[in-house]
Amino acid sequence: xxxxxxxxxxxxxxxxxxxxxxxxxxxxxxxxxxxxxxxxxxxxxxxxxxxxxxxxxxxxxxxxxxxxxxxxxxxxxxxxxxxxxxxxxxxxxxxxxxxxxxxxxxxxxxxxxxxxxxxxxxxxxxxxxxxxxxxxxxxxxxxxxxxxxxxxxxxxxxxxxxxxxxxxxxxxxxxxxxxxxxxxxxxxxx
Amino acid sequence: xxxxxxxxxxxxxxxxxxxxxxxxxxxxxxxxxxxxxxxxxxxxxxxxxxxxxxxxxxxxxxxxxxxxxxxxxxxxxxxxxxxxxxxxxxxxxxxxxxxxxxxxxxxxxxxxxxxxxxxxxxxxxxxxxxxxxxxxxxxxxxxxxxxxxxxxxxxxxxxxxxxxxxxxxxxxxxxxxxxxxxxxxxxxxx
DNA sequence: ATGATTTCTTGATATTTGTCAAGAGCGGGG
DNA sequence: CCCCGCTCTTGACAAATATCAAGAAATCAT
Numbered sequence: 030x031x032x033x034x035x036x037x038x039x040x041x042x043x044x045x046x047x048x049x050x051x052x053x054x055x056x057x058x059x060x061x062x063x064x065x066x067x068x069x070x071x072x073x074x075x076x077x078x079x080x081x082x083x084x085x086x087x088x089x090x091x092x093x094x095x096x097x098x099x100x101x102x103x104x105x106x107x108x109x110x111x112x113x114x115x116x117x118x119x120x121x122x123x124x125x126x127x128x129x130x131x132x133x134x135x136x137x138x139x140x141x142x143x144x145x146x147x148x149x150x151x152x153x154x155x156x157x158x159x160x161x162x163x164x165x166x167x168x169x170x171x172x173x174x175x176x177x178x179x180x181x182x183x184x185x186x187x188x189x190x191x192x193x194x195x196x197x198x199x200x201x202x203x204x205x206x207x208x209x210x211x212x213x214x215x216x217x218x219x
Numbered sequence: 220x221x222x223x224x225x226x227x228x229x230x231x232x233x234x235x236x237x238x239x240x241x242x243x244x245x246x247x248x249x250x251x252x253x254x255x256x257x258x259x260x261x262x263x264x265x266x267x268x269x270x271x272x273x274x275x276x277x278x279x280x281x282x283x284x285x286x287x288x289x290x291x292x293x294x295x296x297x298x299x300x301x302x303x304x305x306x307x308x309x310x311x312x313x314x315x316x317x318x319x320x321x322x323x324x325x326x327x328x329x330x331x332x333x334x335x336x337x338x339x340x341x342x343x344x345x346x347x348x349x350x351x352x353x354x355x356x357x358x359x360x361x362x363x364x365x366x367x368x369x370x371x372x373x374x375x376x377x378x379x380x381x382x383x384x385x386x387x388x389x390x391x392x393x394x395x396x397x398x399x400x401x402x403x404x405x406x407x408x409x
Numbered sequence: 410a411t412g413a414t415t416t417c418t419t420g421a422t423a424t425t426t427g428t429c430a431a432g433a434g435c436g437g438g439g
Numbered sequence: 440c441c442c443c444g445c446t447c448t449t450g451a452c453a454a455a456t457a458t459c460a461a462g463a464a465a466t467c468a469t
Contacts, residue, residue, distance in 0.1 A: 091363035098359065111352040115345065120355070143340075150333075150340040155305065157347050162301040164354030165310070169288065171361040172394045173281035176456070195416070204362045209456055211418055366426070386447070399426055401448055 033079055033132055036104055041152040048146050055139070056132035061085075061125040067107070068123040074112030076133040080105055083129025086198055087121050097201035100126070100194045107131075110160060113139075126195070176205040180213045223269055223322055226294055231342040238336050245329070246322035251275075257297070257313040257321070264302030264309045266323040270295055273319020276388055277311050287391035290316070290384045297321075300350060303329075316385070366395040370403045 030038075033056055034049040044052070056079060061067060068074055070089055085101040098121060101107035112119040113136065142149045170179055183203055184191065190199060200210035220228075223246060224239040234242070246269060251257060258264055260279055275291040288311060291297035302309040303326065332339045360369055373393055374381065380389055390400035 089359065091359070094363070096359065096363045098355075098362070111348055111355070114348045115352075120352075150344075154340075154344060154347065157344065157351060158301055158304045161347060161351045161354060162305075162310075164351060164358060165288075165301070167358050168354060168361070169279065169281070169286065171358070172288070172391065173284070173286045197416070201362065206457060207417075208419085208458080212456095215418080385445095396427060397447075398428080398449085402426095405448080 032081065032104075036079060036106075040106065041156055042148075044146065044148075044152075051145050052142065055142070056134050058130065058132045061129040061131065063125055063128050065125045065129075066122065067125065067131070068109060068112075068119050068121065070120065070122045071118045073116070074109040074119045075136050077106055077108040077113055077139060078131040078133040080107060081130040081132060083131075084126040084194060085123055085129060085131075086126050087123050088201075089121050095201070097198045099202055100190065100198055102189070102193065110157070114157075126198075171204060176203070176209055177213045177216070179203045179205075180210065181217060184217070222271065222294075226269060226296075230296065231346055232338075234336065234338075234342075241335050242332065245331070246324050248320065248322045251315040251319040251321065253315055253317050255315045257315065258299060258302075258309050258311065260310065260312045261308050263306070264299040265326050267296055267298040267303055267329060268321040268323040270297060271320040271322060273321075274316040274384060275313055275319060275321075276316050277313050278391075279311050285391070287388045289392055290380065290388055292379070292383065300347070304347075316388075361394060366393070366399055367403045367406070369393045370395075370400065371407060374407065 030046070030049065031053060034053045037049060037052055038044060058081070061083065067078060067085060080101055080103045082103050085107050086097055087099045087101060087107065088095045088097045090096070101123075107123060109119040109121045109123070111117055112121075116136075142153075146152075170182065174182065180203060183199070196210060196214075197207040200207045203210070205213075220236070220239065221243060224243045227239060227242055228234060248271070251273065257268060257275060270291055270293045272293050275297050276287055277289045277291060277297065278285045278287045280286070291313075297313060299309040299311045299313070301307055302311075306326075332343075336342075360372060364372065370393060373389070386400060386404075387397040390397045393400070395403070
Protein backbone atom coordinates (compact mmCIF):
# COMPACT_ATOMS: atom_id res chain seq x y z
CA UNK A 30 0.00 0.00 0.00
CA UNK A 31 1.45 3.36 -0.99
CA UNK A 32 1.69 6.24 1.44
CA UNK A 33 -1.09 7.98 -0.43
CA UNK A 34 -3.38 4.96 -0.18
CA UNK A 35 -2.58 4.67 3.50
CA UNK A 36 -3.53 8.27 4.03
CA UNK A 37 -6.74 8.03 2.00
CA UNK A 38 -7.68 5.19 4.30
CA UNK A 39 -6.99 7.35 7.34
CA UNK A 40 -9.12 10.15 6.01
CA UNK A 41 -11.99 8.32 4.45
CA UNK A 42 -12.28 5.18 6.52
CA UNK A 43 -11.94 1.51 5.68
CA UNK A 44 -11.86 0.77 1.98
CA UNK A 45 -11.06 -2.40 0.09
CA UNK A 46 -7.53 -2.63 -1.40
CA UNK A 47 -8.90 -2.41 -4.93
CA UNK A 48 -10.93 0.68 -4.04
CA UNK A 49 -7.88 2.28 -2.47
CA UNK A 50 -5.88 1.59 -5.60
CA UNK A 51 -8.65 2.96 -7.80
CA UNK A 52 -8.69 6.19 -5.84
CA UNK A 53 -4.93 6.40 -5.57
CA UNK A 54 -4.50 6.06 -9.32
CA UNK A 55 -6.59 9.18 -9.88
CA UNK A 56 -3.95 11.26 -8.11
CA UNK A 57 -1.17 12.68 -10.30
CA UNK A 58 2.15 13.66 -8.72
CA UNK A 59 3.82 17.00 -9.31
CA UNK A 60 6.47 19.23 -7.81
CA UNK A 61 6.47 22.71 -6.35
CA UNK A 62 9.46 24.95 -5.83
CA UNK A 63 9.67 27.10 -2.73
CA UNK A 64 7.52 30.16 -3.29
CA UNK A 65 5.33 28.53 -5.95
CA UNK A 66 1.60 28.97 -5.66
CA UNK A 67 -0.64 25.94 -5.56
CA UNK A 68 -3.65 28.24 -5.59
CA UNK A 69 -4.34 31.96 -5.52
CA UNK A 70 -7.12 33.90 -3.85
CA UNK A 71 -10.01 34.49 -6.23
CA UNK A 72 -8.97 31.82 -8.72
CA UNK A 73 -10.78 28.57 -9.40
CA UNK A 74 -9.69 25.65 -7.26
CA UNK A 75 -9.75 22.63 -9.56
CA UNK A 76 -7.86 20.11 -7.53
CA UNK A 77 -7.34 18.58 -4.16
CA UNK A 78 -3.73 17.83 -3.28
CA UNK A 79 -2.08 15.34 -1.00
CA UNK A 80 1.27 16.46 0.39
CA UNK A 81 4.10 13.92 0.04
CA UNK A 82 6.81 16.27 1.27
CA UNK A 83 7.25 19.97 2.00
CA UNK A 84 5.24 22.65 3.74
CA UNK A 85 2.40 24.71 2.29
CA UNK A 86 0.91 27.84 3.79
CA UNK A 87 -2.78 28.69 3.40
CA UNK A 88 -3.42 32.39 3.81
CA UNK A 89 -5.43 35.40 2.68
CA UNK A 90 -4.96 39.14 2.72
CA UNK A 91 -6.78 41.43 5.15
CA UNK A 92 -5.92 45.13 5.18
CA UNK A 93 -2.76 44.37 3.26
CA UNK A 94 -1.60 41.82 5.82
CA UNK A 95 -1.19 38.14 5.14
CA UNK A 96 -3.30 36.19 7.61
CA UNK A 97 -2.24 32.56 7.83
CA UNK A 98 -5.22 30.28 8.09
CA UNK A 99 -3.28 27.02 8.28
CA UNK A 100 0.03 25.33 7.51
CA UNK A 101 -0.29 22.03 5.68
CA UNK A 102 2.26 19.33 6.32
CA UNK A 103 3.15 15.98 4.70
CA UNK A 104 0.51 13.30 5.08
CA UNK A 105 -2.39 15.70 4.84
CA UNK A 106 -4.61 17.04 2.11
CA UNK A 107 -4.69 20.68 1.12
CA UNK A 108 -7.20 22.58 -0.99
CA UNK A 109 -9.78 25.31 -0.71
CA UNK A 110 -12.58 22.98 0.30
CA UNK A 111 -15.37 25.37 -0.56
CA UNK A 112 -13.78 26.33 -3.87
CA UNK A 113 -13.21 22.72 -4.80
CA UNK A 114 -16.64 21.48 -3.78
CA UNK A 115 -18.79 24.45 -4.78
CA UNK A 116 -16.71 25.67 -7.71
CA UNK A 117 -16.67 29.12 -6.13
CA UNK A 118 -13.67 31.46 -6.33
CA UNK A 119 -11.01 30.48 -3.83
CA UNK A 120 -10.85 32.52 -0.64
CA UNK A 121 -7.29 31.35 0.04
CA UNK A 122 -3.85 31.58 -1.44
CA UNK A 123 -1.77 28.44 -1.02
CA UNK A 124 1.98 28.83 -1.35
CA UNK A 125 4.88 26.42 -0.90
CA UNK A 126 7.08 27.38 2.05
CA UNK A 127 9.66 24.84 0.91
CA UNK A 128 10.15 22.69 -2.18
CA UNK A 129 7.31 20.21 -2.14
CA UNK A 130 6.04 17.02 -3.75
CA UNK A 131 2.29 16.65 -3.95
CA UNK A 132 -0.27 14.36 -5.60
CA UNK A 133 -3.41 15.97 -6.90
CA UNK A 134 -6.82 14.79 -8.03
CA UNK A 135 -8.75 16.94 -10.49
CA UNK A 136 -12.37 17.84 -9.91
CA UNK A 137 -13.42 15.77 -12.93
CA UNK A 138 -11.72 12.67 -11.55
CA UNK A 139 -12.97 13.40 -8.08
CA UNK A 140 -16.53 13.43 -9.35
CA UNK A 141 -16.15 9.92 -10.72
CA UNK A 142 -15.45 8.57 -7.24
CA UNK A 143 -19.17 8.49 -6.53
CA UNK A 144 -19.54 5.82 -9.21
CA UNK A 145 -16.25 4.02 -8.59
CA UNK A 146 -16.65 3.59 -4.84
CA UNK A 147 -20.14 2.71 -3.65
CA UNK A 148 -19.76 4.18 -0.15
CA UNK A 149 -18.06 7.32 -1.39
CA UNK A 150 -20.92 9.74 -0.64
CA UNK A 151 -21.03 8.63 2.96
CA UNK A 152 -17.24 8.72 3.42
CA UNK A 153 -16.98 12.12 1.85
CA UNK A 154 -19.74 13.50 4.03
CA UNK A 155 -18.02 12.28 7.18
CA UNK A 156 -14.78 13.85 5.98
CA UNK A 157 -16.38 17.25 5.44
CA UNK A 158 -18.20 17.12 8.76
CA UNK A 159 -14.88 16.42 10.46
CA UNK A 160 -13.40 19.46 8.76
CA UNK A 161 -16.39 21.42 10.03
CA UNK A 162 -15.85 20.33 13.62
CA UNK A 163 -12.19 21.32 13.46
CA UNK A 164 -13.33 24.81 12.53
CA UNK A 165 -15.94 24.78 15.30
CA UNK A 166 -13.23 23.92 17.80
CA UNK A 167 -10.99 26.68 16.56
CA UNK A 168 -13.74 29.27 16.93
CA UNK A 169 -14.53 28.04 20.40
CA UNK A 170 -10.89 28.40 21.37
CA UNK A 171 -10.99 32.04 20.22
CA UNK A 172 -14.18 32.68 22.16
CA UNK A 173 -12.96 31.10 25.37
CA UNK A 174 -9.15 31.19 25.50
CA UNK A 175 -6.41 33.81 25.81
CA UNK A 176 -3.49 33.98 23.39
CA UNK A 177 -1.35 32.15 25.92
CA UNK A 178 -3.88 29.35 26.33
CA UNK A 179 -4.28 28.99 22.59
CA UNK A 180 -0.51 28.76 22.29
CA UNK A 181 -0.29 26.10 24.98
CA UNK A 182 -3.12 24.05 23.53
CA UNK A 183 -1.61 24.14 20.08
CA UNK A 184 1.82 23.30 21.40
CA UNK A 185 0.48 20.31 23.31
CA UNK A 186 -1.37 18.99 20.28
CA UNK A 187 0.95 19.89 17.42
CA UNK A 188 4.46 19.88 18.79
CA UNK A 189 5.69 18.66 15.37
CA UNK A 190 4.90 22.08 13.88
CA UNK A 191 7.41 23.82 16.09
CA UNK A 192 10.44 22.24 14.48
CA UNK A 193 9.33 22.64 10.91
CA UNK A 194 7.24 25.73 10.48
CA UNK A 195 8.42 29.35 10.71
CA UNK A 196 7.00 30.56 14.00
CA UNK A 197 5.61 33.79 12.60
CA UNK A 198 3.07 31.75 10.64
CA UNK A 199 2.02 29.73 13.66
CA UNK A 200 1.53 33.03 15.49
CA UNK A 201 -0.69 34.31 12.71
CA UNK A 202 -2.83 31.19 12.56
CA UNK A 203 -3.30 31.35 16.33
CA UNK A 204 -4.42 34.96 16.04
CA UNK A 205 -1.53 36.82 17.67
CA UNK A 206 1.51 38.82 16.59
CA UNK A 207 4.93 37.23 16.25
CA UNK A 208 6.08 39.30 19.24
CA UNK A 209 3.34 38.09 21.53
CA UNK A 210 4.00 34.55 20.33
CA UNK A 211 7.66 34.90 21.17
CA UNK A 212 6.94 36.17 24.67
CA UNK A 213 4.36 33.53 25.43
CA UNK A 214 6.75 30.91 24.16
CA UNK A 215 9.53 32.12 26.43
CA UNK A 216 7.23 31.97 29.42
CA UNK A 217 6.02 28.44 28.70
CA UNK A 218 9.12 26.63 27.56
CA UNK A 219 11.48 26.19 30.53
CA UNK B 220 -45.87 25.44 0.02
CA UNK B 221 -45.40 25.51 3.78
CA UNK B 222 -42.83 27.71 5.46
CA UNK B 223 -40.80 24.61 6.25
CA UNK B 224 -40.82 23.47 2.62
CA UNK B 225 -39.83 26.95 1.52
CA UNK B 226 -36.90 26.92 3.88
CA UNK B 227 -35.78 23.42 2.89
CA UNK B 228 -35.69 24.73 -0.66
CA UNK B 229 -33.54 27.67 0.43
CA UNK B 230 -31.11 25.41 2.25
CA UNK B 231 -30.89 22.46 -0.05
CA UNK B 232 -31.50 23.93 -3.46
CA UNK B 233 -34.18 23.39 -6.06
CA UNK B 234 -36.37 20.37 -5.42
CA UNK B 235 -39.60 19.23 -7.05
CA UNK B 236 -42.82 19.98 -5.12
CA UNK B 237 -43.39 16.29 -4.39
CA UNK B 238 -39.83 15.94 -3.06
CA UNK B 239 -40.29 18.97 -0.86
CA UNK B 240 -43.49 17.51 0.51
CA UNK B 241 -41.84 14.15 1.12
CA UNK B 242 -39.08 15.82 3.11
CA UNK B 243 -41.43 18.18 4.92
CA UNK B 244 -43.63 15.31 6.09
CA UNK B 245 -40.69 13.74 7.89
CA UNK B 246 -40.51 16.73 10.24
CA UNK B 247 -42.63 16.52 13.40
CA UNK B 248 -43.63 19.73 15.20
CA UNK B 249 -43.14 20.26 18.92
CA UNK B 250 -43.03 23.04 21.45
CA UNK B 251 -40.40 24.33 23.84
CA UNK B 252 -40.93 26.51 26.88
CA UNK B 253 -38.45 29.24 27.71
CA UNK B 254 -35.50 27.60 29.44
CA UNK B 255 -36.14 24.13 27.99
CA UNK B 256 -33.19 22.27 26.56
CA UNK B 257 -33.32 21.01 23.00
CA UNK B 258 -29.96 19.33 23.53
CA UNK B 259 -27.34 19.08 26.26
CA UNK B 260 -23.58 18.92 26.03
CA UNK B 261 -22.35 15.33 26.02
CA UNK B 262 -25.72 13.83 25.09
CA UNK B 263 -26.63 12.18 21.81
CA UNK B 264 -28.04 14.48 19.20
CA UNK B 265 -30.75 12.50 17.45
CA UNK B 266 -32.57 15.18 15.55
CA UNK B 267 -32.24 18.22 13.39
CA UNK B 268 -34.75 20.98 14.11
CA UNK B 269 -36.24 23.74 12.07
CA UNK B 270 -37.28 26.80 14.04
CA UNK B 271 -40.80 28.07 13.35
CA UNK B 272 -40.77 30.66 16.12
CA UNK B 273 -38.66 31.61 19.12
CA UNK B 274 -34.96 31.94 19.84
CA UNK B 275 -32.52 29.18 20.75
CA UNK B 276 -29.04 29.64 22.14
CA UNK B 277 -26.21 27.26 21.30
CA UNK B 278 -23.49 27.31 23.92
CA UNK B 279 -20.93 25.30 25.85
CA UNK B 280 -19.11 25.69 29.16
CA UNK B 281 -15.45 26.68 29.37
CA UNK B 282 -13.93 27.27 32.81
CA UNK B 283 -17.40 27.50 34.26
CA UNK B 284 -18.46 30.21 31.84
CA UNK B 285 -21.15 29.79 29.23
CA UNK B 286 -19.69 30.57 25.83
CA UNK B 287 -22.36 31.30 23.25
CA UNK B 288 -21.50 29.78 19.92
CA UNK B 289 -24.58 30.96 18.06
CA UNK B 290 -28.17 32.17 18.43
CA UNK B 291 -30.62 30.39 16.17
CA UNK B 292 -33.61 32.31 14.88
CA UNK B 293 -36.84 31.40 13.07
CA UNK B 294 -36.40 30.16 9.53
CA UNK B 295 -33.15 28.37 10.27
CA UNK B 296 -32.12 24.89 11.26
CA UNK B 297 -30.46 24.11 14.56
CA UNK B 298 -28.62 20.99 15.68
CA UNK B 299 -25.18 19.82 16.68
CA UNK B 300 -24.11 19.03 13.15
CA UNK B 301 -21.22 16.77 14.12
CA UNK B 302 -23.29 14.97 16.74
CA UNK B 303 -26.16 14.46 14.34
CA UNK B 304 -24.04 13.33 11.41
CA UNK B 305 -21.33 11.35 13.22
CA UNK B 306 -23.42 10.14 16.17
CA UNK B 307 -20.77 11.53 18.48
CA UNK B 308 -21.60 13.12 21.85
CA UNK B 309 -22.85 16.66 21.43
CA UNK B 310 -20.36 19.42 22.13
CA UNK B 311 -23.15 21.99 22.55
CA UNK B 312 -26.05 22.71 24.81
CA UNK B 313 -29.06 24.19 23.02
CA UNK B 314 -31.57 26.05 25.16
CA UNK B 315 -34.72 28.00 24.35
CA UNK B 316 -34.32 31.70 25.16
CA UNK B 317 -38.06 32.16 24.60
CA UNK B 318 -41.03 29.85 24.10
CA UNK B 319 -40.46 28.23 20.74
CA UNK B 320 -42.13 26.11 18.07
CA UNK B 321 -39.86 23.81 16.11
CA UNK B 322 -40.14 20.95 13.63
CA UNK B 323 -37.66 18.13 13.95
CA UNK B 324 -36.50 15.24 11.79
CA UNK B 325 -35.09 12.17 13.52
CA UNK B 326 -31.84 10.61 12.41
CA UNK B 327 -33.67 7.49 11.21
CA UNK B 328 -35.95 9.52 8.99
CA UNK B 329 -33.10 11.70 7.86
CA UNK B 330 -31.22 8.64 6.68
CA UNK B 331 -34.10 7.65 4.43
CA UNK B 332 -33.75 10.87 2.47
CA UNK B 333 -30.92 9.34 0.47
CA UNK B 334 -33.40 6.88 -1.01
CA UNK B 335 -36.38 9.21 -1.19
CA UNK B 336 -34.63 12.07 -2.98
CA UNK B 337 -32.19 11.06 -5.71
CA UNK B 338 -30.02 14.17 -5.48
CA UNK B 339 -29.98 14.20 -1.71
CA UNK B 340 -26.32 13.25 -1.27
CA UNK B 341 -25.23 16.12 -3.46
CA UNK B 342 -27.56 18.65 -1.81
CA UNK B 343 -26.54 17.57 1.66
CA UNK B 344 -22.87 17.84 0.78
CA UNK B 345 -23.29 21.39 -0.47
CA UNK B 346 -25.17 22.27 2.70
CA UNK B 347 -22.41 20.97 4.94
CA UNK B 348 -19.70 22.68 2.90
CA UNK B 349 -21.59 25.96 3.27
CA UNK B 350 -21.68 25.45 7.02
CA UNK B 351 -17.94 24.85 6.84
CA UNK B 352 -17.29 28.10 4.99
CA UNK B 353 -19.32 30.06 7.53
CA UNK B 354 -16.97 28.70 10.20
CA UNK B 355 -13.94 29.51 8.05
CA UNK B 356 -15.14 33.09 7.77
CA UNK B 357 -15.68 33.39 11.48
CA UNK B 358 -12.17 32.18 12.22
CA UNK B 359 -10.74 34.57 9.70
CA UNK B 360 -12.58 37.45 11.35
CA UNK B 361 -10.97 36.50 14.66
CA UNK B 362 -7.53 36.31 13.09
CA UNK B 363 -7.80 39.60 11.27
CA UNK B 364 -10.28 41.87 13.05
CA UNK B 365 -10.52 43.73 16.36
CA UNK B 366 -13.54 43.39 18.64
CA UNK B 367 -14.85 46.66 17.25
CA UNK B 368 -14.50 45.49 13.66
CA UNK B 369 -16.18 42.19 14.43
CA UNK B 370 -19.03 44.08 16.04
CA UNK B 371 -19.41 46.36 13.06
CA UNK B 372 -19.32 43.51 10.57
CA UNK B 373 -21.89 41.52 12.47
CA UNK B 374 -24.10 44.56 12.89
CA UNK B 375 -23.98 45.30 9.17
CA UNK B 376 -24.86 41.72 8.27
CA UNK B 377 -27.27 40.71 11.01
CA UNK B 378 -29.07 43.83 12.12
CA UNK B 379 -32.15 41.71 12.82
CA UNK B 380 -30.39 40.09 15.79
CA UNK B 381 -30.10 43.40 17.61
CA UNK B 382 -33.82 43.76 18.21
CA UNK B 383 -34.49 40.20 19.22
CA UNK B 384 -31.51 38.72 21.00
CA UNK B 385 -30.18 39.66 24.45
CA UNK B 386 -27.04 41.59 23.70
CA UNK B 387 -24.88 39.73 26.19
CA UNK B 388 -25.19 36.62 24.02
CA UNK B 389 -24.23 38.46 20.87
CA UNK B 390 -21.19 39.76 22.76
CA UNK B 391 -20.20 36.23 23.74
CA UNK B 392 -20.56 34.82 20.24
CA UNK B 393 -18.43 37.66 18.90
CA UNK B 394 -15.76 36.87 21.46
CA UNK B 395 -15.96 39.89 23.76
CA UNK B 396 -17.41 40.78 27.13
CA UNK B 397 -20.80 42.43 27.52
CA UNK B 398 -19.04 45.59 28.73
CA UNK B 399 -16.79 45.85 25.71
CA UNK B 400 -19.79 45.18 23.50
CA UNK B 401 -21.71 47.96 25.17
CA UNK B 402 -18.85 50.45 24.71
CA UNK B 403 -18.23 49.52 21.12
CA UNK B 404 -21.94 49.80 20.45
CA UNK B 405 -22.09 53.26 21.94
CA UNK B 406 -19.22 54.40 19.78
CA UNK B 407 -20.71 53.07 16.54
CA UNK B 408 -24.37 53.91 16.85
CA UNK B 409 -24.82 57.69 16.58
C1' DA C 410 33.54 29.76 6.52
C1' DT C 411 31.56 34.71 5.26
C1' DG C 412 28.44 37.94 4.39
C1' DA C 413 23.63 38.75 3.37
C1' DT C 414 18.88 37.65 4.42
C1' DT C 415 15.51 36.31 7.04
C1' DT C 416 13.55 35.10 11.37
C1' DC C 417 13.24 35.59 16.15
C1' DT C 418 13.69 38.11 20.48
C1' DT C 419 13.62 41.99 23.52
C1' DG C 420 12.45 46.53 25.41
C1' DA C 421 9.65 50.62 25.72
C1' DT C 422 5.32 52.23 25.09
C1' DA C 423 0.48 52.61 23.33
C1' DT C 424 -3.85 50.55 22.65
C1' DT C 425 -7.31 47.31 23.34
C1' DT C 426 -9.90 44.56 26.13
C1' DG C 427 -11.18 42.55 30.62
C1' DT C 428 -12.56 42.91 35.53
C1' DC C 429 -15.01 44.62 39.27
C1' DA C 430 -18.39 47.45 41.19
C1' DA C 431 -22.14 50.40 41.01
C1' DG C 432 -26.07 52.40 39.06
C1' DA C 433 -29.70 53.06 35.34
C1' DG C 434 -33.29 51.23 32.57
C1' DC C 435 -36.89 48.09 31.63
C1' DG C 436 -40.46 44.56 31.71
C1' DG C 437 -43.37 41.23 34.13
C1' DG C 438 -46.09 39.71 38.11
C1' DG C 439 -48.54 40.67 41.98
C1' DC D 440 -48.81 50.95 39.95
C1' DC D 441 -44.83 49.45 42.22
C1' DC D 442 -41.40 46.23 43.33
C1' DC D 443 -38.22 42.76 41.80
C1' DG D 444 -35.15 40.67 38.87
C1' DC D 445 -32.71 40.97 34.86
C1' DT D 446 -30.14 43.42 31.37
C1' DC D 447 -27.47 47.03 29.95
C1' DT D 448 -24.34 50.92 30.80
C1' DT D 449 -20.68 53.46 32.93
C1' DG D 450 -16.40 54.43 35.44
C1' DA D 451 -11.97 53.33 37.38
C1' DC D 452 -8.53 50.40 37.04
C1' DA D 453 -5.81 46.15 35.70
C1' DA D 454 -4.25 42.93 32.45
C1' DA D 455 -3.47 41.39 27.85
C1' DT D 456 -1.91 42.29 23.49
C1' DA D 457 -0.20 45.29 19.69
C1' DT D 458 3.13 48.44 17.76
C1' DC D 459 7.54 50.22 16.78
C1' DA D 460 12.34 49.94 16.86
C1' DA D 461 16.52 47.70 17.55
C1' DG D 462 19.47 43.97 18.06
C1' DA D 463 20.53 38.78 18.25
C1' DA D 464 20.26 34.45 16.18
C1' DA D 465 19.56 31.38 12.64
C1' DT D 466 19.64 30.24 7.71
C1' DC D 467 21.16 30.40 3.06
C1' DA D 468 23.95 31.08 -0.99
C1' DT D 469 28.33 31.72 -2.46
